[in-house]
Structure formats: structure tokens, C-alpha cells
Amino acid sequence: MRRIVPLAVLALAACTPRPAVQQAPAQPVRPIQQSPQIRSDLIGMTASELAQRFGRPAIQVREGPGIKLQFRGACVLDAYLYPPADGRGPERVTHVDTRLASGIDTDQAGCIRALAGA
Numbered sequence: 001m002r003r004i005v006p007l008a009v010l011a012l013a014a015c016t017p018r019p020a021v022q023q024a025p026a027q028p029v030r031p032i033q034q035s036p037q038i039r040s041d042l043i044g045m046t047a048s049e050l051a052q053r054f055g056r057p058a059i060q061v062r063e064g065p066g067i068k069l070q071f072r073g074a075c076v077l078d079a080y081l082y083p084p085a086d087g088r089g090p091e092r093v094t095h096v097d098t099r100l101a102s103g104i105d106t107d108q109a110g111c112i113r114a115l116a117g118a
Contacts, residue, residue, distance in 0.1 A: 041112060042079060046090045050079055054115050067091050075100055075111035 042050070050069055051057065054077070059070040066082040077098050081091035098111035 041109075042093050042096050045079075045093045047081060048090075050093070066094075071115050072101075074114040075106050077111055077115055 045053075047057075047060075047067065047069060050071070054071040057069040058072045059068070061068045061070075063080075066080055069079045069081065071077045071079070075098055077096065079093050080095040080097075082094050083089070083091050096108060098106050098108045100106050
């Protein structure tokens with residue numbers, strides 16, 4: 001009997017839930033560059049260059065090490081800017097998304113032309 005009690009206690013202890021292990025938050029992943037027409041057009045631009053082309057952004061959000069600038073008009077353009085890998089210099093556009101106000105994807109080149117007033 002004396003041997004059964006300690007074994008029963010150990011068996012019960014093994015069944016108790018363990019506290020959840022907290023994982024470190026995931027680091028943001030830098031988006032992959034878009035199609036060739038966008039790559040040559042907006043990719044690599046700074047926030048200042050985007051503002052010269054499209055005017056003042058409707059939204060500017062800091063997301064981890066990067067910045068999201070949103071421009072609105074006939075469509076919505078989200079530009080994602082990240083600092084260079086060496087950390088020197090201003091953030092530059094690495095990815096662009098475009099959509100209609102309803103959320104439906106739209107032609108990026110057409111959206112860029114419409115927002116630029118071309």
C-alpha cells in the first residue's frame with residue numbers, strides 16, 4: 001500500500017496540464033517584388049518620391065521595420081517600404097498592392113496611372 005500511494009501521486013502529477021510556452025512574436029517577412037512593370041515603376045522609390053507622384057498618403061502605418069503608405073482615389077494603392085539590408089538610407093518600396101474601394105483586385109498599372117493623374 002505504501003508503494004501504491006506515491007505511484008498514484010506521480011501518475012496524477014503527470015496528467016496535470018502544463019503551462020503554455022510563450023513563443024517570441026514572428027518577425028515580419030519582407031514581401032517579394034511584384035511584376036516587371038511595377039518593379040521598374042514604383043519599386044525602389046522613397047516615401048518622398050511617392051508623395052511627389054501621388055500626393056499626401058491617406059494612411060501611413062509603421063509595421064515593424066517597414067512603413068505602409070496608402071493612396072486613394074479611383075482605386076487604393078498600398079506601398080510597402082522597408083529599410084535597406086545594410087540599414088543605411090531611407091525606406092524604399094519593396095511591394096505594391098492595388099485594389100478597388102470594394103476590395104476587388106485591379107490592374108496595378110491602371111491604378112497607378114489613375115492615382116498619378118496621367
